[in-house]
Amino acid sequence: MKKFLLLFFSLWWGYGSSQYATIKGIIKDTSGAVIPDVSIVVIDKPSYQTNSDENGEYSLKVPAHQKLNIVFYSINYQKVTKSVFLKENELYTLHIQLHPSNILQDVEILYQHPPTEMQKIEPKLFFKLPSVTGNIEDLIKTQIGVTSSNELSSAYSVRGGNYDENLTYINDIEVYRPFLVRSGMQEGLSLPNPEMVQKIEFSAGGFEARYGDKLSSVLDIHYRKPNKFKGSASAGLLVNNLHLEGISKNHLLSWSFGARYKTNQYLLKTLDTKGDYRPTFWDAQMFLNFNFSPVFSAEVLSIYSDNLFLVIPASRQTDFGTVNNAVRLSVYFDGQSKMHYQTLVNAISLIFKPTSKQTFKWINAHYFTREQELYTVQGQYYIDQLEADPGSENFAQVAFNRGVGTYIENGRNKLTAQVAYSELKNTYQYNEKIQIYNGIRLQYEQITDKLNEWRYNDSAGYSIPYFTDRIELNDVYKTNNYLQSFRLMHYHQINWTNNSDEKKWYITFGVRGNYWTLNQQYVFSPRTTIAFKPSWDSKWMYKFSTGYYYQPPFYRELRDIQGNVHTNVKAQQSIHFVLSADKDLKLWNRPFKLTMAAYYKHLNQLIPYEVDNVRIRYFANNNATGYATGADFRITGEFVKNLESWLSVGILKTMEKSPDYIHYIYYNKQGQQIIPGYTFDNKPVDSVRIDPGYIPRPTDKLVTVNLFFQDYLPKLPDFKMNLNMVFGTGLPFGPPNHKRWEQINRMPFYRRVDIGFAYQFIKPNREKKTKNIFNHIENAWLFLEVFNLLQVNNTVSYTWLKDVTGRIYAVPNYLTNRQLNLRLYIQF
Template sequence: MNQSKLIFVFLFLCIGYVSFAQNAHVKGIILDSEKRPVSDVNIVTSGSSSKTDSNGFFEIEIPSNKKTSLIFTHISLKMMSLTVNLKPNEIFVFNPVMSNSAEQMGEVFVSSNNKKRVQGITVIDAATIKKIPGANAGIENVLKTLPGVNSNNELSSQYAVRGGNYDENLVYVNEIEVYRPFLIRSGQQEGLSFTNTDLVQNVDFSAGGFQAKFGDKLSSVLDITYRKPTEFGAALEASFLGGSIAVDAVSKNKKWSAVTGVRYRNNSLLVNSQDTQTNYTPTFVDVQTNVNYDISEKWQMSFLGNISRNKYLYQPLTRETKFGTVDQPMALAVYYEGQEKDQYDTYFGALKTTYKVSPGFTLKLIGSIFHTTEQEHFDILAQYRLGNVNPDGETDIDNVDFTRGIGSQLNHARNDLDALIANAEIKGFKEWSNSQLEFGLKYTRESIRDRIVEWEMIDSAGFSINPPIIPINNQPYEPYTGPLLPYQDVRATNFNTINRYSGYAQYNNQSEIGSSQIWYNVGARFQSWDVSGAAIVGKNQIVFSPRAQFALKPDWDMDMVFRLSGGLYHQPPFYRELRDLNGVVNPNVKAQESVHIVLSNDYNFKMWSRPFKWVTEIYYKSLSDVNVYSIDNVRIRYIANNNAKAYAQGLDFRLNGEFVPGTESWISFGYLKTEENYENKGYIARPTDQRLKFAMLFQDYMPNIPSVKLYLNLVYNTGLPGGSPSYSDPYLYQNRLNDYRRADVGFAKVFVDSNTQSSKTGWIKNFKELSLGLEIFNLFNNQNAITNTWVRDVYSKNQYAIPNYMTSRVFNVKLNARL
């Protein structure tokens, strides 16, 4: 893209909307009589044509304000035609079923009911997810480029949305809620997220104001659908970070289909780029399958299964971190003994059956079981030396002018957890004319067995450092005669059972006000739960959450939609939220409550004769019964007493479209302010107070060599509150980390894709896709800190904040192939 176009884009962002488009679009997915996607369907109209891809998807541009006929033809199915008359910039979603027995004709004059658009749902293309580079590539990597979604940890798949934390996000795969491990405390321990991008067909994301049919969380919904294959296929990915294989299988009678994926990941390439030199030998492996069986035209069954084994062996050797200022450079050297052995084994299985009672009435029954066994065992002794280095010489620890502190730190943990979560759910969907009714009822049983034993000893210049809660310790000036205590000591054993009953009902409708169209959705959900365990019995609690969405599409030449959504949202406590700082479970922790209000504007237009979309959202959340927490890397520790209130407010912008013809890119900007008031002490910034966010996801290709592609993933976040000592009172001392800046870029040489397959000969013609790429993570080698290590000098009684930097610049080679 040349310089003049770039200037025009940024002027557009500053001064508003420009549109000269006079065309409309028809798109959708074509299915056969057995509800399977149909590829290679030709769609022809006067002046343009298109074809469905392997997932049955198509999109075609047609003239607006003009009756236009579209002809759908396929080699083995009967012809189908459609006549439409659409307004400028209108997008009509058409998902027909092609028959092999009778031709079909239809005519549409009413503007489209684009459900996801009016519901405020962001749709992410599955192909884009696979292409965009990132240290932890996948769906979460792309989510972090959206406005309102923040993360300052490229090794983690966790993300925060509009002031919430990592525990406040719902994730569904095929309408089944999935979970993440409990004991993870750092991004490099995580390994693989649940979602396998090789199996994905649709990804929908809502950052707030979502419908009642989605569960009881405060922040967001990620709704993922795995594909249902129609023919045999295989995909392969291999890189320095690991690899994956996915296979599509279909039976001869087309009743059975399955997609199965195997993944392996090794983060050594990234971890070895950090300041700490280690023997790091992780093994992150999982196997996942989605099996479908069509019993009849009305009755289908599916099974989703996952087995994951994450082994994490971490043996730190040395660390050297340079910090300070130009005038006073400093360095910290650490020498380690010991190791960490962690293991996370998870098993997940879900059975789902769908029965079509009548043409407009569908019932679903879903059962799932999630079992995880986790252990976190480590004994690590760190001996450190802190000193000033000569500003005129080499700034390393071997050129120290003055040693400010020496000491050691011993960390010990024997943490073990076993959790079994079972769900049974029934859901219904009734449709008539322009209205729909959805309802559901769910039972969940959570059985948790948890043992926590972790402590820390700190020694500075030969003097044992007692916990900060002991005030009388004036070493070395006065002798200390009290007992020697660990600096931190957490010990607890919890055996708990949580029973939950939840349900929802919601009503959707579409109507008209004059010549304008209106959509609305009103509903409510409830949840009842109780916590029991050894020597504890919690009281039964129940919450109700009414929610609503309204969307208006005025009868304007501009394709504009206005949305207002919100309601009362509750988050009944999960096990982590029941456990306080000492590891003890409080069974009567209440559900956190939040009132959401989201006002948004969605505008489709044309620029450079290509489609674009501008989305603006203003939101406000008022939270009560807040469960205050602290974040250390990715581990969240709650106070578990509901003694706070909070708010979050912000503004999000997103511009996406074809900046380069045939590719989708976007630019995001977000402003957020979130504060909490604990025990009426006053409002202070919450740990997720990410004030400003800018991100860009950009796809391009070389004009003279179009088979060479470029993918850019750029994120800038202002610093989060964090990096303070773990024992500090945030009302007395609160630190804010430096800004997070990161750019990942990928280059790929495409040998075969859908545009070149027919022209290839020899062995390469067997591939539907084949590419080889180079990825550069952290292109500008920015030093981003996730936390601080606090080092004491017992003589001066000073503490120094040593930044714990994330990954530096790393190169990766990746091969992608699909048969």
């Protein structure tokens, strides 16, 4: 048996290694500048393809002893076709020069994937974006249909969905957000490492069946497969990182390694709450590629992330209210708060290509997280009325005290979660018009959760609520939960392309199935996209996408406000209708693209929830229904020559209703509505039944505007400016009494401008001197960034304080103020 296996693998290895040759080279334009992201495809065998890297370099393994026609194309250049005939194991160097095209041309791509709702995003734009977090999600926040009102968080909302409704993949591996994190300042580093990213695709809705079961969006990230040794490093006041990658001499192994360290201590000093902030966030990642032969290869991805946030608060002073009724909150703290979560991701993927038309990928992945939230904080607060008379010498100073009190918050929360799955994916190119996708996945989940938290309120020496015989704590939650379950998922998808000169139709149709052993529910999701490019104007592309999108609950949706788990909660449902149109334009003789989209999502079996900062707390039932509708507009292109900028505008309305929102209003004998803290007679004698109908969902944001603009000095083109501007109308909020129908007030508008100034003091096409250490550096940039340029106090949430009469004060929690950041970025 051993001899048979040895013979089998020897023959297989010999077949895979002796029938191929390698082509490599550099692609440049007529001025000598390198061209990245050029597609290189063997016309007769389109499964053999690659792209040039950021240095214009490429390497492609191709069959030997055959005449091959190879096409080199990029959207802004005229395509070039070369013919080659290579011997076994031959290494052939082929440098290419591309000429700019005078018009935006339609490039003929054999076996082109039909147009879908997935939009490609250039990863290199992230390094130009002024970013507070250092996470790749900051680039996603600028995309069409995406909103965010918290620069400290990597979380984002897509067309009315919440953060838990977004899919994220790294090399086809699904990854998750932390479970216990309460605020953006605690999040640290998200899992994708921007330095290792080769390709980003994002969909804001109507995505294909081969992607998973979420209601709102999908972010598909692929790491780069290196073809030579290179690296990068950056150092700044917030984030520092080191990245190295390379390939073995025999091209058997390529590797990429990244490490990041972040501390936002410098940034948090601008918050109202003063104290000793000790955040420490770091991670290390490794991506390996084993190219055993063109038939068989393997990928290994390993990520370890450690995020520790410790704060010892000292004091806080916040002024709020109006000019005529200004109030000051002063708080003096004792105690500390510690948030620590560790994440480990390991995955191995085996790729088998028996023919040029068929690919199998077997993924085995394990995700593990351990999270701890430990805090005991006492706050002694004073609520003071400020002098509102501008003519008074004490204007804006304390006029009199409106209340004093103390609160204590205590929590000892621990959660451990692991997800392990095995998935088999298959792609089959039936012919030049039809491509078929199939996949099946078996997943195991295990959750251990210990929740232990409470709050004590005291006002003017009286416990709230006040009892003569006892002290009663508020918001007492103490549970121990353990869950384990299996999920079985499968998908089947077919893509059809009719790319003739007369008709250009593209149809994608697929179905997904998902069964979960915990709630014993099976959901079936058909999805389709129809795209059409008219022959009378090939610059337009029209798309219509629709389908059923189910989101089976994960652990967070099962846990109610009190911490109890409800295993009978079913999958949420969203039916998408997305109509979009893209047009390639020429403005000022430069390329632009206009994108317009209108959508409607019918929502069923919704699980109601409330949001505090970035903490989402579910009510663990399927009693709500709703909808989300709106429109998005985006124009992107070279507003300044050779620099990409864009403007996005989004309009959204998302509402929900539930029989649980029906409530009563009570009146006293004077006919006054009883409002604790405001009415003296709180004994009800009459009531009125109120059905609020549809109320705004927590993510309802009417208008969002995002502008990313790049510019440079004409006489000094190495000096560049990058501007990121965000405007958004206010989100709903309300008192923390878990009554959703009262959470319909509006936060102030979110307004923020971040600007970065960059100087490229080392360029790749410079003349290199002999025996100079700087010859090893290809690129070097120095960035000076100003965050929150306009010094706007943006509100992220509210602290609710109650006096002894029951009157409630909503004190805004502001985000970061203006701050500078200096960072150095080099590539070698």
